[in-house]
Structure formats: C-alpha cells, structure tokens
Amino acid sequence: MEEIMKNKKYIDINADVGESFGVYKLGNDEELMKYITSCSIACGFHAGDPCVMRKTIELAKKHNVAIGVHPGFPDLLGFGRRRVEITAQETKDYVTYQIGALKAFAEASGMKLQHVKPHGKFWHLAAAEEPVGRALVEAILETDPKMAFFGRRGYATDIAREKGLRVAMEIGADMQYRPDLEGVLSSDYKKKETNPREAAERILRILDEGRVQAIDGSYVDIKVDTVLVHGDTPNAIEVVSAVRESLTKAGYEIRAFGRTA
C-alpha cells in the first residue's frame, strides 16, 4: 500500500480567477473551473469585488476546486501590473486585508483557504526583492499559517519554507522562463493562441524530467507542484483540457496541492 502511494504521481492545476469587477467581465471562470484543481481569487485591490468574490467561491465549491488568495497592488486602473512603491509594512497590511476579506467569504461558504499567490507585479517582486517576499510571508504567518504559498522560486518561496509554510512551485503551461525562473510572458499573450498539444507535451516533459528549458537554452531543475493555466487567452479551455488529459494519461492524479498527502 505504501509502495503504491510512493509511486503515485500527483499534480495540481491552478488558474487565476475572480478577476471580473462590477459589470466588467474577465476570463471564463465557469468553463475553466471544470478543468482546474486550485484557483487564486482576486480580492478587490487590482481586480475582483465582494460580489465577484462570493460568486467565484460558490463556483469553486461546486466544482470541488481548492481556493486561494490572490492579493495585488491597490491599483485597479493598472490591474496590479505596475509597481506601486509601497513599504514593507504597507505590503504586509494590504495582504492581511485581502486575506481577511476572502477568508470571510470562504468561511461563509464552509470552505478553507488553501493558499496565497501574489498577483502580477507583486508576484514578480515577491520573488525578486527580499523585503516584499518577507512582508508577504509574514502576512500569511499572522493570518493563517496553514495556507501554502504558491509562487515562482525566489525570496518569498525561500522565506516561506524557512518559516515552515508549505510551498507549491508552479510552472506556466503557456509561459517561457529565464534561467532564474522569472516567467516571460509576451505583452500580447492574451491575444495569442497556444498550441494545446505542444503545451501539454512540454508540461509533461518538465514534470517527468524535473527540469525546464529556459529561453537561453539552459536547463533549470524544478520540482513542479502545480501547473498554471490562463483563463483569458483565446483558446484557454483547449489548452487546459489538453494539459489535463495528457497528464492524466501519463498517470498523474490531478488534485489540489493542499489535498496531497
């Protein structure tokens, strides 16, 4: 029995959701939820609003998708993609606020928060700058240390591990990487189709080999815990569907990171 468990390969598929705001609709969460196992929900700072947060949690619950917090900079106009030069204390306070806001909806729906994953420019900076990564981890520790941290390798993941948080390393189904695992996304990625079969094969190779080929041709070791898919690209659903099918066929069990033993 234990042997079987050991040989069992698990993988999580996550996506950013709940990014609509008021009448503005972004992404196709209804469809996307059918294919993913974890989702990161915007909390009203860079996207999302209280009604969208509630509805997104209801949707995740219906599809048995684990939920996480997707905090961003306080800049709806810039969708959290441009830096707002906040202090470490402000960073911590803004994250605490956003975690709390989402947690209230989660608890009202009888769900638990599985993880925190920073959004956009904050995602970059949490990995690239020590004070940002530390402030983010501290906010998690002070609000709910049972939450895992989702992100790319960098300061936040290092500090999170050091402080005892579970960390899920992610790889993007339609992203390229620099040797330091900084993700590279073309500015018009939302308009471009990704070849579903190629994306699926690439992800499978990365998981099986435990390494990813960076844009400079070099190979970087990575033990992937969760595959990030986008929900707002032209053929997003085809891509996630192909990725999921390919991983399943290869013997991976697709399940939320937090539900993995």
Next chain:
Amino acid sequence: MEEIMKNKKYIDINADVGESFGVYKLGNDEELMKYITSCSIACGFHAGDPCVMRKTIELAKKHNVAIGVHPGFPDLLGFGRRRVEITAQETKDYVTYQIGALKAFAEASGMKLQHVKPHGKFWHLAAAEEPVGRALVEAILETDPKMAFFGRRGYATDIAREKGLRVAMEIGADMQYRPDLEGVLSSDYKKKETNPREAAERILRILDEGRVQAIDGSYVDIKVDTVLVHGDTPNAIEVVSAVRESLTKAGYEIRAFGRTA
C-alpha cells in the same frame, strides 16, 4: 455574591474610531481610547485603510478596549453619509468583505471581534429598512455569529434578536432623538461643543430612568447597553471624561458589552 452581581450596574462606552485615511487624520483616537470600553473600526469603504486598521487595533489592545466592525457604504468621497442604492445581496457581500478584512487584523493581534455597528447612512437604513437590516444581520450570522449587533432600535436589532444575536442598544452622549429613536445630529455637530456636565447628567438620567426624552417632549423607553461618544467634536475628550466619571460615581461599572456576564 450572586446578589452583588445582580445589583451591579454595567455600562459600555463606545466610539467610532479608525476613520483616518492615508495622510488624512480624523479624530483623536489616541486620547479617546483611554476613556472608552468598545470601539467600532472603519474598514476602508467609507473611511480607514489597512494601515489605519492595524494601528487602531494595536491602540485598542493597548487600552484594553473591545473592538468591533464599522462597515459603511463604498463611498470614501461621501464618508458613507449618503446612500448608495445597493441591493440586499450587495449589502450582504460588502459587509462580509469588511468584517473579514478587520477580522484578519484582529486575529493577527490576538484579539476577537466583539460586535458590528453600521456606519453613517447605513446605520440609519439598517434600522429603517427591512432588507438592509436583514442583509446586515445575515452577513454577521455567516461570518461570526458570536459578534453582537450595536445599533439603534429598528429592523436590524429586531432581526438580530430573532436570529439569536446579542444586541446592544446605544444612546449618544451628544445626540437628540426622535420618538422612533432615530438620532438627530446637526450637520455641523463636528464644530459644536457639548456641555460636558449636561451631557453626563443627561446620560445618567436616561440610564437610571430607562427612558429618553425625544425632541417632541415625549418619553421613549430604552434599556441602554452602551453610550456612544464622538471623538471628533471640539471638546470630545472633556465630554467622554465627564460621562465616564459621572457614571462611575453613580455606581456603574464601565466595561465592554461583550465582557458583561
């Protein structure tokens, strides 16, 4: 012993705090906290911001003041004093969001939320309109039914009691009342001094007699649980100091509503 307990008279003194925003300072919370036993903290919709929320909770903790949520309409420009015609569902979602945001800071500080008290126009409407009062109570029930409801007599207090929530009836040290206990506050109350001695005597009379004289001369029964003082009037500290001293002299023990047996 039990006899003594029975005869013991308790009263809570509450104030709205944490209404600063960014560089904008409102009220004198540092001083006010020395005299009150409960405070209602703004949550970023009509006033307050994440940093102010954290600092206000730290201040309350230092002074052993019980904390509550002070949700308002999403209208910083109008300070929550003008109606935004939101639906019952939106009302519930906005309150849930604000409760959660404050709760995260409370838990990070090792404090519990004692109560919820709506702010400004929302305070009026929660009493005056059934759907508003009901939505507010539902948000409390779904997030943390151990919180009490602070407010004036009306739909929200009735529904709160019906649903099993503890309810604290409040009376304002510098407010006049209509026969339906709707508070009457002159639009320039922030600029006017209140006679501290008169306010103190009036509050004592209301508590002892269990009734308040309305602006039409009639008397309305009220079992006061908490006295509201303002922190942003010219002589606010003198007023709360006089009220507190007068109540103490008359044998009332000043303690937070939630700490009363």
Next chain:
Amino acid sequence: MEEIMKNKKYIDINADVGESFGVYKLGNDEELMKYITSCSIACGFHAGDPCVMRKTIELAKKHNVAIGVHPGFPDLLGFGRRRVEITAQETKDYVTYQIGALKAFAEASGMKLQHVKPHGKFWHLAAAEEPVGRALVEAILETDPKMAFFGRRGYATDIAREKGLRVAMEIGADMQYRPDLEGVLSSDYKKKETNPREAAERILRILDEGRVQAIDGSYVDIKVDTVLVHGDTPNAIEVVSAVRESLTKAGYEIRAFGRTA
C-alpha cells in the same frame, strides 16, 4: 435650393462609448464608430479612464463622429447604474469635473464637444427630478453653453431649453417606453439579441409619424433628433447597420446633431 434644404430630413445616430477601464474592455467601439454620427464618452466616474478617453476621441475623429460628455455617478463598482444620493451642488461639481476632463482630450485632438448626455441612473434622475436636471444644466452653462443636451424628455430637457441650450431628443433602437417616455430596458438586455429589421422599421415609423407607441399601447408625440443604439448587445452591429440602412433608404441624411443647420 432652400426648398431642398427644407425638405431634407436629418437624423443623428448616437451611442455610448469609451466605457472600457484599464484592462477591462466593454463594447465594440472600433466597429460601432463606423455606423454612428455622435458618441457620448464616459469620463472616469462610472466607466472610462484617461487613456480610454484619449483613444476613444482618436477613434471618433478618425470616423468623423461628433463627441459628447457622458457624465455619471462616482461609482465604478456600480457602473453608474445605482443612485448615489449626492446634493445638487455635488452633482454640478461632479459634472463640471467630468466635462473639463473630456474637454482637455478633445482640445488636444483638435475636436469640440458637441453635447452632454448623462449616464445610467443619472440619465433617469436628470429627467425625473428637478434639482438633478437643474444642476446638470447649470454645469453645462458654466463650462460650455455651446454644447447641446441629449436626453429623454423631463426636467433637464425643459430647463436646458429654458436656458437657451440646444436639446436633442433621443429614442432608443432597442428600448421600450412608458407613456412619460421613461425608457424601459430589461435587466438582461446586454444578453438579448434585437431583431435588426424590426428595430429598423420601428425607428423609421417613429421618425415618420413623430410619435412612439408606449408599453401601455398609448401613443406619445416625440420629435426625434437622435437615435440611440447600444454597442454592447450580442448583435449590436447588425442592429445599427440595419437602422442606418433603413433610414438612409427612406431619405434621411445621417449626420451629427451639432452639424445640422
């Protein structure tokens, strides 16, 4: 020559545009601009942002479409569709602000503002409530009285005429009307298709007969100056295309209201 002019029938076709915000896209302005002669541009209060405003004006210029101000309540979260209970002075100040903001972009592009048309709930209230209509007209008078007022019959149109402003009465290609010409729009109109041929025939009949049949079956006289089309319904482009073609065939010259002699 003069006889020909007299017999010439003119009609304006207008639409609300520039309602995108940051990454959020609303409507299909690029396509819509090909069919309309006037557009009302959101100014950042209920929708729109500085970049969207500039781009929308550039687009209108390219298609020779006259531009107008589309002021709304300061409520991005509610898209200006719910009342914010502001005073008459606030109404005037908020409109003045929005007119000025758009005017700067218009002047930078070498264009003039043709009109002001209130948005959403503000559109309703400007017609239904005297202080709202008056405040709106006063803002126009104090900023640029050469601008026309676009709206439905009510206080704002009456006061605008009384004060010497030009007024354009509009009728919606996909709207029903009450006998007081209050527009009736189903809450899910954005998801419903409108039969293009029926809409085109109906509009032609209203223009030719100078009256519209209200939802109670009664007929209401109306001298239509501009036809409102929506840009965000499923088959919006088909509808405006059919309306435009039908009116052209019937001998109407489609031109901006402000360019009519």
Next chain:
Amino acid sequence: MEEIMKNKKYIDINADVGESFGVYKLGNDEELMKYITSCSIACGFHAGDPCVMRKTIELAKKHNVAIGVHPGFPDLLGFGRRRVEITAQETKDYVTYQIGALKAFAEASGMKLQHVKPHGKFWHLAAAEEPVGRALVEAILETDPKMAFFGRRGYATDIAREKGLRVAMEIGADMQYRPDLEGVLSSDYKKKETNPREAAERILRILDEGRVQAIDGSYVDIKVDTVLVHGDTPNAIEVVSAVRESLTKAGYEIRAFGRTA
C-alpha cells in the same frame, strides 16, 4: 520709467492647496491664501475632489491669488508620495485629464490657469527622469501652452524651456537642497516648526545672492522666481507671514509669476 521697471524686483510666493478630500481636511487654505500670490490645486488623483476644487478656486479668486494645476499619481491612499510605475503615455493622459478637470472650474469662475506644478513623487520624477518630464510638458503643450511650468531644475524645466513654455524656478522656505537642487524634506516635516525669522532671512539671502547653499555646504546658482511655502506645518502661517514681510521690506514686489512682465 523703464529704468524703474528694470530695477523693480518681483517675487512670487506659492503654496500647494486644495488637498482636502470629502470630510478630510488638510492644511489651512483660508488663512494661507492671504499671504501667497500663486497656488497649485490638487485635482482628485492624489488629493482634492470636485467640490474642494471649486471652493479652492473661489477662495483664490477672493484673495486675487493666481491658480495652477497640481497633478499627481492616481493614488489617494498614498497621497501621491509613492511612485506608481506608469508609462509615459499614461503620464501624459493622467496629466491631461487633471488639467482639464481643473480648467473647467477655473473657466466657470472666470479665472485662467497660470501654471502646472507636479505633486509629490511626480514632482521629483519630472525633474529626475527624462520620459516623465517630457510627458508632463507634452500634456501642457497640448492642453494650454500659455501655462507656465513650476518646478525644480531638471528634465521637465529643461524640456519646458526648449518647447517655449515659461518656467518658474522655485525654492522652498522650509526645505534644504542637495547640490542637484533635489529638495530634502524630513519625513516628519509636517510636525516640525520652522523658525520664521531664519526662514525669511535665508530666502532673502538666496534671492539677493542668486545662489543657495546645499546640504553639503556647496553653493548652487539659482534664479528664483517663486518661493514655496507649506500650509500644513505647525506654524505655517507665521513662516509665510515672516517671509512675505521680509521680502517686502527688502524691496521685492510680491506678485504672481504670471502677472510679471
């Protein structure tokens, strides 16, 4: 006569005003306006709101104070003091928007805009970074090139001059300077008193000598056109009063920059 004119020494005294927002009051504009000749008015992005803008212009008009635009980053929470990493195009659009908004109130009051002076972090960056300075100047050129540019020596002043704008160099009555004329303001300057007599003497010396002593002891040439005073420090009024009196006694005529021949 011409000789007298030539010998006449003029100086402008300016302050940032209109920084209140909703119920939040900042500064003491009513008093300050009695001593200054130019003011820069916030436009709702980092501070200020439509009602505050209107009232501030009315106040300036009453005291015959020339008015200018004080654009800032879209960050009310940070009061425009922290960088928001916007593009050059966004910078230009945000400034255009703010100029237009204020211009509408100015025109409604029969006043003209004298100048543009960037606020806070934007003030620093307009001098320190070429794209920021250029975008700002372009916005002025496209909206109203009769406006002067107020700022510290740097990219914006250089580009402004190159493009034919009038430029007013300013020096702060309570600020220290680095050798590159970057202003140095202690983070708690709002709580500190400035010695009025010392400030007045220092400013007079700077004007008379045409140079300022930087914090490293070196002297930097500067031809001062306008003296900046703060309105929100503890003894702000005493300082500006002393500065004004000292300059007047020394033979300077205190008048708005734009009214200087």
